[in-house]
Amino acid sequence: MLLNRFKKLPTFLLRPIPLKILQPAINRAVSKVIEKNPQIFDRLATNGNKSILINPTNLPMVFLFKPNHLNPSVYAYRNENGLSYDASISGSVLTLLSMIDGELDGDALFFTRDIVINGDTEAIVALRNAFDDVDGSIANDIAQIFGRIGKKSLYLLRKIKRQEQKYGY
Amino acid sequence: MDTKIKAPELVCPAGTPASLRTAVDAGADAVYCGFRNATNARNFPGLNFTVEEMTTSVDYAHSRDTQVLLAINTFPPAGQIELWKQAINDGANIGVDAFIVADIGVARYISDNFPDIRLHLSVQAGASSPEAIKYYCQEFGVKRVVLPRILTVEEISSIHKQIPCEIEAFIFGNIGMMAEGRCSLTNYATGVSTNMDGVCSPASHIKYEEDENKNLHSKINDFTIDCFSCKENAGYPTICKGRYTSDIHKDPYYAFEEPVSLNLSSLLPELIKAGVTALKIEGRQRSRAYVRDVVSAYRLAVDNITAGKEPDLKNLIALTEGNKETQGAFKSKVWR
Known part of the structure; x- marks a missing residue:
């Protein structure tokens, strides 16, 4: 079952990248996104003090997002064991990125159970609305931070998504 | 279809400035939105506009010949109308094209202080009879009524002939056919x-x-x-x-309703013939992806109908609640 979830992804995405290597790039991505879109904090209001687990179900890692305006952070972990958080959102990596980028509607994804949310619903709703007010592509911004491998990964993920939509698998 | 008909106005939702720009770019004739507080009926976390955002958004819309309708459509608690007055004053200063209101005190404040700004009666007012609608027109100068989603097309046509104002009808989105503006279930829970x-x-x-x-x-x-x-x-x-x-x-x-969305795409010609001036898309709480897809689909359909062509109705089922759609009471009073 676990293999089935991962089999459509490019193999280099599934390799266990050492988190010590990954984390600095994540930090740079967070800084860039926040620098370009400071209005996110205004929309989050008090929900910025909450912690949200982002679980891309077809990647071998999870991310803990703390959108505090003084010290926003995203930390990568191999799994959610031992982590405490206020809310979580799960879905395939491209589903989550497409929602953040305004390509897919979050409510529709919830209706079809393509995303699953747990915990503090208000935190998730506020986060979704805050990111939906961002122009441009956050996915592209994040991919650029990771250089060629980031851009190639995003390209392949989008290609897989298009095939899924076209052929229904 | 070979008879050209008058083009109705396409009224579209926006919960954020990005959604407003998306609606304008997708072909909205008017966009409705609200301030970030309890003065509007989509007071959700992370949603809505500050005064500054509303100002730049109205500029964006007006520069593209699109109107902005400001929803101030909740009911102030007794003695606490200052927030509503401030929202109205801000909206007037910004230059919105109309206020959408439900409360008679809010309507009176606007008609007394800003008589030159159009007043639309929100669906939240629950005015569904010619008598009720005429009352709002006579007392407050209401120029348009947003009809509750409890009427058939035939009933809308009949009302149109008896009232002195325009009619706006919902055509897509979330549907709650209980007594709109009077629901207390959330309050109870x-x-x-x-x-x-x-x-x-x-x-x-x-x-x-x-x-x-x-x-x-x-x-x-x-x-x-x-x-x-x-x-x-x-x-x-x-x-x-x-x-x-x-x-x-x-x-x-x-026990009450089912999770299903309204979709009147196939009833558009009848609605227009029944005298509906404006077609409203629900969904200020939805994303700009929803706004883009629904507005562009309906823009094309309305343009085709008014040009005398068969409407090209894009399938919007993926954006409906529970992936189910209905024509609700517009088609028949026995929708359940």
Whole structure:
């Protein structure tokens, strides 16, 4: 079952990248996104003090997002064991990125159970609305931070998504 | 189709400045939106506009010949109208094209202080008879009524002939056919008022729990609203669309309404012929992806109809609640 979830992804995405290597790039991505879109904090209001687990179900890692305006952070972990958080959102990596980028509607994804949310619903709703007010592509911004491998990964993920939509698998 | 008909106005939702720009770019004739407080009926976390955002958004819309309608459509609690007055003053200063209101005190403040700004009667006012609508027109100078979603097309046509104002009708989106503007179910379950605080089923009171079998339980405070099986599409966590058991109904059943969206794409020609001036898309709480897809689909359909062509109606089922759509009372009073 676990293999089935991962089999459509490019193999280099599934390799266990050492988190010590990954984390600095994540930090740079967070800084860039926040620098370009400071209005996110205004929309989050008090929900910025909450912690949200982002679980891309077809990647071998999870991310803990703390959108505090003084010290926003995203930390990568191999799994959610031992982590405490206020809310979580799960879905395939491209589903989550497409929602953040305004390509897919979050409510529709919830209706079809393509995303699953747990915990503090208000935190998730506020986060979704805050990111939906961002122009441009956050996915592209994040991919650029990771250089060629980031851009190639995003390209392949989008290609897989298009095939899924076209052929229904 | 070979007879050209007058083009109706396409009125579209926006919960953020990005959504407003998306609606304008997708072909909206008018966009409706609200301030970030209890003065509007979509007072959701992370949603709506500051005064500064509204100012730049109105500039964006006006520069592209699109109107902005400001929703101030909740009911102020007794003695607490200052927030509503401030919203009206701000909207007037910004230069919005119309106010959408439900409360008669709010309507009176606008008609007394800003008589040159158009006044639209919100669906939240629940005015569904010619007598009620004429009252608002005579007393407050209402120029347009947004009709509750409880009328057939024939009834809309009949009302049109008896009232002195324009008609705006919902054509797509969330549908709650209970007494609009009078629902107290959220208030009962949470203490927060849909009508006065502007939020039905506040997210702060909602919990989703997926069990080990992937069944999704949606709850509002201590009340379980529904349990969706693992392969079943979900709906909004609103009490009126929940499934319940009772002594009489041992199996869960929809006691009020079902999780389903309104889609009147096939009724557009009849609505226009019935005298509807403006076609309204619901969904200020939805994303700009929803706004882009629904507005562009309806823009094309309306343009085709008014040009005397067959409408090209894009399939919007993927954006509907529970992936189900209905024509509701517009087609028949026995929709359930």
